[in-house]
Amino acid sequence: MELSKAVNSSTTIKKEKKYSPLRELLKNWKKQKNALWASLFILLLITVAIIGPFIAPYDPYKPDYNAMLQGPGIDHIAGTDEYGRDIFSRLLFGARISLTVSFLSVFLGAIGGTILGLLSGYFGGWLDRLIMRSSDVMFAFPDILLAIAIVAILGPGLTNVVIAVSIFSIPSFARLVRSSTLEAKETVFVEAAKSMGASHFRIMFQHILPETLGSLIVFISMRIGTAILAASSLSFLGLGASPETPDWGAMLSLGRDYLGTSTHVVMMPGIAIFLTVLAFNIVGDGLRDVLDPKTKNE
Amino acid sequence: MEKLLQVEKLETQFTKDKQKIKILHGVNFHIHQGEVLGLVGESGSGKSITSLSIMKLFKGTSGEINSGRILFNGDEDLINKSETEMRKIRGKQIAMIFQEPMTSLNPVMKIGEQLLEPIRLHLGLEEKKAKEHAVSILKKVGIPRAEEIMNEFPHQLSGGMRQRIMIAMAISCNPQLLIADEPSTALDVTIQAQILDLMKQLQQKEKMSVLLITHDLGVVAEMCERVVVMYAGRVVEEADVFDLFESPKHPYTKGLIASVPKLGQKKEKLDSIKGNVPNPSELPKGCKFAPRCNDVMPICYEQEPPELNLENARSCSCWLYKEERGGIRV
Numbered sequence: 001m002e003l004s005k006a007v008n009s010s011t012t013i014k015k016e017k018k019y020s021p022l023r024e025l026l027k028n029w030k031k032q033k034n035a036l037w038a039s040l041f042i043l044l045l046i047t048v049a050i051i052g053p054f055i056a057p058y059d060p061y062k063p064d065y066n067a068m069l070q071g072p073g074i075d076h077i078a079g080t081d082e083y084g085r086d087i088f089s090r091l092l093f094g095a096r097i098s099l100t101v102s103f104l105s106v107f108l109g110a111i112g113g114t115i116l117g118l119l120s121g122y123f124g125g126w127l128d129r130l131i132m133r134s135s136d137v138m139f140a141f142p143d144i145l146l147a148i149a150i151v152a153i154l155g156p157g158l159t160n161v162v163i164a165v166s167i168f169s170i171p172s173f174a175r176l177v178r179s180s181t182l183e184a185k186e187t188v189f190v191e192a193a194k195s196m197g198a199s200h201f202r203i204m205f206q207h208i209l210p211e212t213l214g215s216l217i218v219f220i221s222m223r224i225g226t227a228i229l230a231a232s233s234l235s236f237l238g239l240g241a242s243p244e245t246p247d248w249g250a251m252l253s254l255g256r257d258y259l260g261t262s263t264h265v266v267m268m269p270g271i272a273i274f275l276t277v278l279a280f281n282i283v284g285d286g287l288r289d290v291l292d293p294k295t296k297n298e
Numbered sequence: 299m300e301k302l303l304q305v306e307k308l309e310t311q312f313t314k315d316k317q318k319i320k321i322l323h324g325v326n327f328h329i330h331q332g333e334v335l336g337l338v339g340e341s342g343s344g345k346s347i348t349s350l351s352i353m354k355l356f357k358g359t360s361g362e363i364n365s366g367r368i369l370f371n372g373d374e375d376l377i378n379k380s381e382t383e384m385r386k387i388r389g390k391q392i393a394m395i396f397q398e399p400m401t402s403l404n405p406v407m408k409i410g411e412q413l414l415e416p417i418r419l420h421l422g423l424e425e426k427k428a429k430e431h432a433v434s435i436l437k438k439v440g441i442p443r444a445e446e447i448m449n450e451f452p453h454q455l456s457g458g459m460r461q462r463i464m465i466a467m468a469i470s471c472n473p474q475l476l477i478a479d480e481p482s483t484a485l486d487v488t489i490q491a492q493i494l495d496l497m498k499q500l501q502q503k504e505k506m507s508v509l510l511i512t513h514d515l516g517v518v519a520e521m522c523e524r525v526v527v528m529y530a531g532r533v534v535e536e537a538d539v540f541d542l543f544e545s546p547k548h549p550y551t552k553g554l555i556a557s558v559p560k561l562g563q564k565k566e567k568l569d570s571i572k573g574n575v576p577n578p579s580e581l582p583k584g585c586k587f588a589p590r591c592n593d594v595m596p597i598c599y600e601q602e603p604p605e606l607n608l609e610n611a612r613s614c615s616c617w618l619y620k621e622e623r624g625g626i627r628v
Binding site for chain 2: 195196202
């Protein structure tokens with residue numbers, strides 16, 4: 001009883017700021033200069049994706065045959081394309097398409113991969129072998145080739161691009177989550193939870209999944225860059241968005257005929273893709289430095 | 299007194315590189331209702347495997363129970379229970395405390411969440427009642443500011459506190475049997491005493507049976523009523539705690555007791571039992587302790603000694619106590 005009183009009084013004196021993991025994360029995040037800027041850029045992109053259609057100066061679909069292939073200027077900040085459509089407005093609309101496609105496909109891939117990885121790592125045995133060998137088969141194909149094959153089967157269109165990109169994301173996620181699961185399932189607290197009568201489902205999702213979250217978050221942010229690139233490539237090849245859609249990849253594809261005469265038609269969507277992918281990769285790197293305890297004290 | 303748990307001829311084996319290695323070779327013991335039974339032996343003698351066998355917590359390892367019976371509550375044989383049935387028993391009727399309090403709590407879950415897990419699972423209380431129950435259990439194990447602790451994470455607590463939380467989790471559903479696998483080994487000495495006191499108190503108040511696994515004979519002397527000594531996957535001696543310390547029968551038990559340093563004893567070197575616990579895949583013929591035994595006889599290398607019942611309801615597996623083999627009956 002004496003002890004408990006002592007503990008009580010010492011805590012009331014030391015009424016410090018309460019520990020919160022989020023606050024610590026933000027504190028460390030501020031130290032990562034590059035990642036901070038990149039995350040601000042992504043925030044801007046997300047805002048643009050939401051409000052873009054309302055602030056766009058022109059209708060992205062409406063051709064203007066009096067202003068074809070104009071360079072960047074006062075009327076059209078980023079110039080116009082072969083039909084006189086305002087490239088800046090098209091980029092704003094395209095941000096929504098690119099982000100939706102990439103986020104959706106990565107999250108679908110992450111969910112599928114996480115479930116497979118958890119099952120594979122937790123149960124082991126033939127299930128593990130089946131899942132891991134199948135993903136090895138998927139790994140044997142170059143990503144984009146696999147995506148092309150899937151779209152070729154399903155037919156072109158943005159929905160199918162999402163499906164294709166998420167399918168080729170699944171094996172990488174499964175492998176990542178499996179390795180963290182193998183580590184987490186050996187911990188004493190998992191054994192303790194079993195000794196309390198917890199079910200497999202509960203152990204997998206309540207106790208093991210949170211252990212894998214750190215590496216999962218890092219990988220998701222990296223993967224979004226890849227997904228944008230893949231979706232744009234598919235659109236560029238004519239397998240994704242239809243040509244009139246203001247998708248960044250489709251815009252690139254249309255503009256390539258004018259590469260020699262009007263470079264800006266290709267440059268503008270190219271820069272947009274480049275900056276977005278770069279930002280997501282830098283954020284991923286930053287997140288890894290913040291979340292990985294091994295690199296924390298460097 | 300009624301027997302709560304009766305383990306009969308329990309054999310457990312693991313598979314390594316397609317080779318089956320037997321770890322438990324017919325373990326026999328029982329625990330009465332409301333009794334504290336100590337399970338002692340060196341590292342590698344099969345104590346922890348015995349406890350895992352009772353809980354059937356082998357999922358993910360190659361371990362399996364070969365044969366034997368684990369009778370719980372009279373006639374329920376745990377060996378025949380399915381995983382789903384076992385899950386209902388674990389935590390509710392048989393609970394377990396582990397050695398390392400630092401790692402047996404999930405670092406990313408709040409104490410309250412973890413404590414509520416078995417309560418929700420087994421008692422089916424509504425949310426508010428479950429929380430009240432959790433707080434009352436925390437108070438019962440002597441945790442100050444219990445309500446606040448519910449919202450804290452394990453890393454904010456000391457080792458002793460965490461072990462108290464583990465005990466709270468284990469007793470939260472009023473189990474009939476508590477298996478404590480070296481509950482005080484990872485704690486410093488003063489906290490050790492507190493935790494053992496707490497367990498003793500709770501055991502008497504709740505009338506639980508406790509299977510205390512330890513290699514610390516001091517803990518056994520303080521806590522237990524009866525002791526089972528294990529060696530190389532076998533029970534070599536079983537006796538009342540006073541009888542055991544007063545007159546140990548098996549040479550292994552004698553060695554264990556002799557190797558505890560005594561107060562006021564002046565010695566350059568502490569007594570120890572020569573050699574190591576044999577590798578379970580290369581056990582010697584005959585008595586497994588023979589190569590390390592001080593009283594070894596020719597027969598010890600030939601044949602394994604049977605379990606002999608001696609006076610005072612104690613038993614011992616040693617040729618020394620078998621008259622017709624030329625041993626001396628004490």
